[in-house]
Amino acid sequence: MAPLDNAKPAATPEEDGTAAPAAGRFLKAIYVYEVPVRVWHWVNALAITVLSVTGYLIANPLPAMPGEASANFLMGYIRFVHFTAAYIFAIGFIGRLYWAFAGNHHARQLFRFPFWDRHWWGELFLEARWYLFLERKPKLYVGHNPLAQFAMFWAIAVGSVFMIVTGFALYSEGTGQGSWQDKLFGWVIPLFGQSMDVHTWHHLGMWAILLFVIVHVYAAVREDIMSRQSIISTMISGVRTFKDAEAPADEEHERPVKKAARAG
């Protein structure tokens, strides 16, 4: 984590965003992701992995276990792990939603979809053009670039709600009528038609999130190498570092502290 050592002195949360002395490769460092966001990100990543593997195995069980039924509980364990991971996923999501209000403005970005912001759409298409090799340089962003925000809003914010709602509706079939899962989510099953439909949609939801994960991991690695700001290390340290001196496109959203500091 060499870049972090470079960035650290200039990037304590208090000084948030003050221009760093151009000592190393990095000219500027801004504290972006607070601890709850980072912890949630990695816990959520783990939960999605576990949920996807166990979910796939619930729909496509492993070959039959030998021996007596009483001596085996493989499907039971797989389902138990799925349900446990689902609770962690759901509770984590609620915590993350809370942090959107309690945390800094970067924590809100995941839940925002600025549909009416023409400027935002413009930058989204610019970013898309960069990915299509039609632009020489991408813009710099302290937070997510608009294309990433778009994907995250739909796959993670909306996708998680969809999976939690359909997942708990299916879970309520086991906990039975009158359980709190049934009272809160049981209405989903007739809405989709019947239980089989909810299963199918829950499955498609998993694949939608997995497609996002594939693109997300690729884009993060690629951005880390090719773009002008740090990506992967930022989700570990919370600090975004920049490789050149140009001002980030969303910098005006950064604390007035900076401007005051500059003016001063």
Added chain:
Amino acid sequence: MATLETFYEVMRRQGITRRSFLKYCSLTAAALGLGPELVPQIVHAMETKPRTPVLWLHGLECTCCSESFIRSAHPLVKDVVLSMISLDYDDTLMASAGHHAEAILDEVMEKYKGNYILAVEGNPPLNQDGMSCIIGGKPFTDQLRKVAKDAKAIISWGSCASFGCVQAARPNPTRATPVHEVITDKPIIKVPGCPPIAEVMTGVITYMLTFDRIPELDRQGRPKMFYSQRIHDKCYRRPHFDAGQFVESFDDEGARKGYCLYKVGCKGPTTYNACSTVRWNEGTSFPIQSGHGCIGCSEDGFWDKGSWYARQSDILQFGIEANADQIGTTAAIGVGSIIAAHAAVSALKRAQHKGDV
């Protein structure tokens, strides 16, 4: 037309002793899952209440509901038809036919306005002005609407009346429509199944006559006492499911050992019905017990949720049959290939402009 004696009077007339009558009430209470303290209530109801007229209409159907109904063992259908209800119209069971039979409908509707129960087997087709189902020279839709108007409550027998069933399966050329979508202003009790279990049918009728109210229904309008749990929840093969012991193909070692039929398409985990508890033909067996998976016949649109021999439903929107995992895997491979190509181009570009950024 039957004179309206009480249930008790009818039973005594048929030579049933009071002792047998009380036993019958206890058995009925047990069948309905009621506690012994409610037996006197059933006795009292049967002693005092006049028999309720029931009009049983047949729309687009195969009569499997009637076939099932007449095989009820607890209570015997004989007791239901002859002692409990006054089945005044049922064109497949009644002796009279033609204009004489149709006249009974009008007579009962007039005499017991708002006090008769309408039982519907099958459903009305709405396309082609309802011409796909003609009863007594008129579309069944007309008959249904007419008789439903003054009914106290409607029982939708079977998956046809409840959800549409096979005649409403894609592409549903006659637009066969479940009863609750045609009649919207009456309490409707759905008793789905293709057919419903005989004891469930008679149990629902017994409950309604005994307590003079419709049974507690779930979100989809089905009586909770028979449809609140899945086949899976009470399946005797459930331990094999939890153990991860599955039939991989019919006639394999697992099938001979009676393993869980989940992987060969059993719809027990998504089907709400009483088959695994009440079973069929006086509790003799049910599909899973005979080695075949549940096909989910009491669920909405089950004909279109195939295959019956695979765990996951086919998704037909793509013009070909594919399940969610096949679609997902294809999409993942597609995205993976695009990413690989993108990464290659990115590396080339970077090599071209090394040092630019």
